[in-house]
Amino acid sequence: MSSSSDDAVAVAEKLLALVKARAVAQAESTEFYNKGIQVQATCDRLLRAVMGPLEYTALIAESCQESQALQFVTSLGIAEIIGDGSLALPEISEKTGVDTQYLGVVMNCMSGRGYFQEEDGVYRNNALSAVLREDHPSSMKSAVGFVCDEGYNAASRLIDVAKRRGSGGTDTPAEDKPRVTGTNLAFGFDCSVFEWMAKPEQAWRGERLGRAMKQLHGMANANVPADYAWSALTSPIIDCGGGIGALEMAILKEERNLGLEFTIFDIPDTIENAKQTWSALPSKSSSRVSFAPGSFLAPTLSETGLPLGQPTYLIRHVLHDWTDAEVLAILRNVRAAMLAPSNTPVSDRKLLVCEMLVRPDSSRFVRTTSMQLLALNNGVTRTLDAMRALIEQAGFVIRKVHSMRAVDSIIEAGVAGDAE
Ligand SMILES: C[S@@+](CC[C@H](N)C(=O)[O-])C[C@H]1O[C@@H](n2cnc3c(N)ncnc32)[C@H](O)[C@@H]1O
Known part of the structure; x- marks a missing residue:
């Protein structure tokens, strides 16, 4: 033998x-x-x-x-x-x-x-x-379309992007590196993949991305609504970069969560799509959701349009789309919004970051998705330590990390120091 x-x-x-x-x-x-x-x-x-x-x-x-x-x-x-x-x-x-x-x-x-x-x-x-049929209850059709089209084409240009950025690793400030992505080179546009997909002529891609995310997370994160105590959160919950509200749809399916209130915050075109999607849903859940357009990357807090001084801010599957410098800019804007005066004591205000983290035993899906996120928008799937460092650098203190029967984990943080 x-x-x-x-x-x-x-x-x-x-x-x-x-x-x-x-x-x-x-x-x-x-x-x-x-x-x-x-x-x-x-x-x-x-x-x-x-x-x-x-x-x-x-x-x-x-x-x-x-x-x-x-x-x-x-x-x-x-x-x-x-x-x-x-x-x-x-x-x-x-x-x-x-x-x-x-x-x-x-x-x-x-x-x-x-x-x-x-x-x-x-x-x-x-x-x-x-499961390739559109009408299958657990269809993967849009996920296949997105991964094998935008994901595949963008990944084929990763090497060109890496060469343009040059050596220097994470020590070279991101602003010194060209903001060009695999999707930029593969499809010939120069904004973020989200702005591109929000354009009217690419609306079909944006809609497909929305369905693809729902399908992929239904597969990889189906237990997130059950494995985290959502009903214990204080409302309203501001979902920053909430997309069409796929997470809210899953959370509000559970009777015990129907007391929660969410505000979905996203870029204006996505908010329009979200409103349209929710208008077709039963009022029992749609009445729990409101919408706020804006940009979490705007240069000043007032320009972001972020709701101010609310008790709970949620960021799901957003930070992995951005470089470290961009993540810091997003988190600092969210922190500034959290610190705005309101009736909720600052010490009670909470940030939840729900993200896929890379671990030594991460599955093949986590590793291939990391390639895809990198190719799509220069996004980085981080280790817990790397994520912790960025959250702390932005002025938060981490209170708890929840593992779930999912590829996602939830990091709970508060505003660092006695900020009130
Ligand atoms: C991967 S999706 C995640 C959507 C949602 N959080 C979820 O988990 O289903 C990233 C979201 O970030 C939004 N986004 C991108 N740039 C943004 C910006 N500058 N301000 C607010 N939202 C933005 C996109 O429109 C998109 O809906």
Whole structure:
């Protein structure tokens, strides 16, 4: 037996032990969640041990082809076209208007990864291809569209951005580095990806991003509403960069949270989208939400439009979109808004930062998403220490860090010092 197959057997035994331990753990427990992450990492270790460096490297390099096969079938709506029935390749080709031979290669790549059930050239949907359908209750269609289009194209220009920024690491002040991103180079615009997607001609991308975020976080952060004591927060809660309010939609689904009040703060175009989205939702939850347009990066507090002196400020999935200097500017503006005079004692005002953090045992999803955030807007997925340092540098004191059965953690902070 070669030493590499010895390793593979040891890893396979570890994998079996983990799968068995997960099978007997309580489905809603932290242990069950953590074992799932360990199973994923151990499967990958097993693959490396069995395949060896050459084949494994070729697989990683060519995974971009699988990503594009996924995009090909998803954007053509093949899962919807097949529906609950079955279709032969020429029929799918005719309905989608694409070359039969190209389609055959792509479908073969997909069925090799487990998508669609194929028998004698006839395809049916299965559990994997079903989530590519728009009408699936846990659809991943927009997530695939966004990751395989903006994410993929932006990442292909990461190296050009890194070269333009030059060496110097984090010691070189961000203002000395050109503000150019992978998306800027890939799509030819020069503002932030959010401003670009808010333009009327790119509205479809902005809407797709909104759905993609909901789908990806539904998958990776579904337990956040249950694992944090939202109902104990003091309202109103100002959600800075709250987007269309995807978090509020999840939190307000729970009866016990219906006493909370939220203000969604975001750039004006996104606020218009958010208002439209909430106008179609039941009043039981929509009556709990109000809106404030502005920019958390404006040069003065009054220009930001941030609601002032409120008890709770929330920043979710925002800081990872920005460089350290930009994060400090955002946090300092939020701190200034928090310090404005009001009836709530300053010592009771709270900042919540809800973010994905990089840890030594982070999953593959966290690591690939970090690449994507970097490519999209020069965003950085930080370690807890790096995030802590920025929050403290901006004048906050961290009170608690909550881990959840999710890729996100929640950092609770107050204003540093006796600021009143
Ligand atoms: C990744 S999304 C997160 C949305 C939301 N917090 C969530 O978790 O679903 C980042 C949000 O930051 C908003 N944003 C970007 N630049 C902004 C600015 N200068 N001021 C306020 N919001 C901004 C974007 O419009 C977008 O909605």
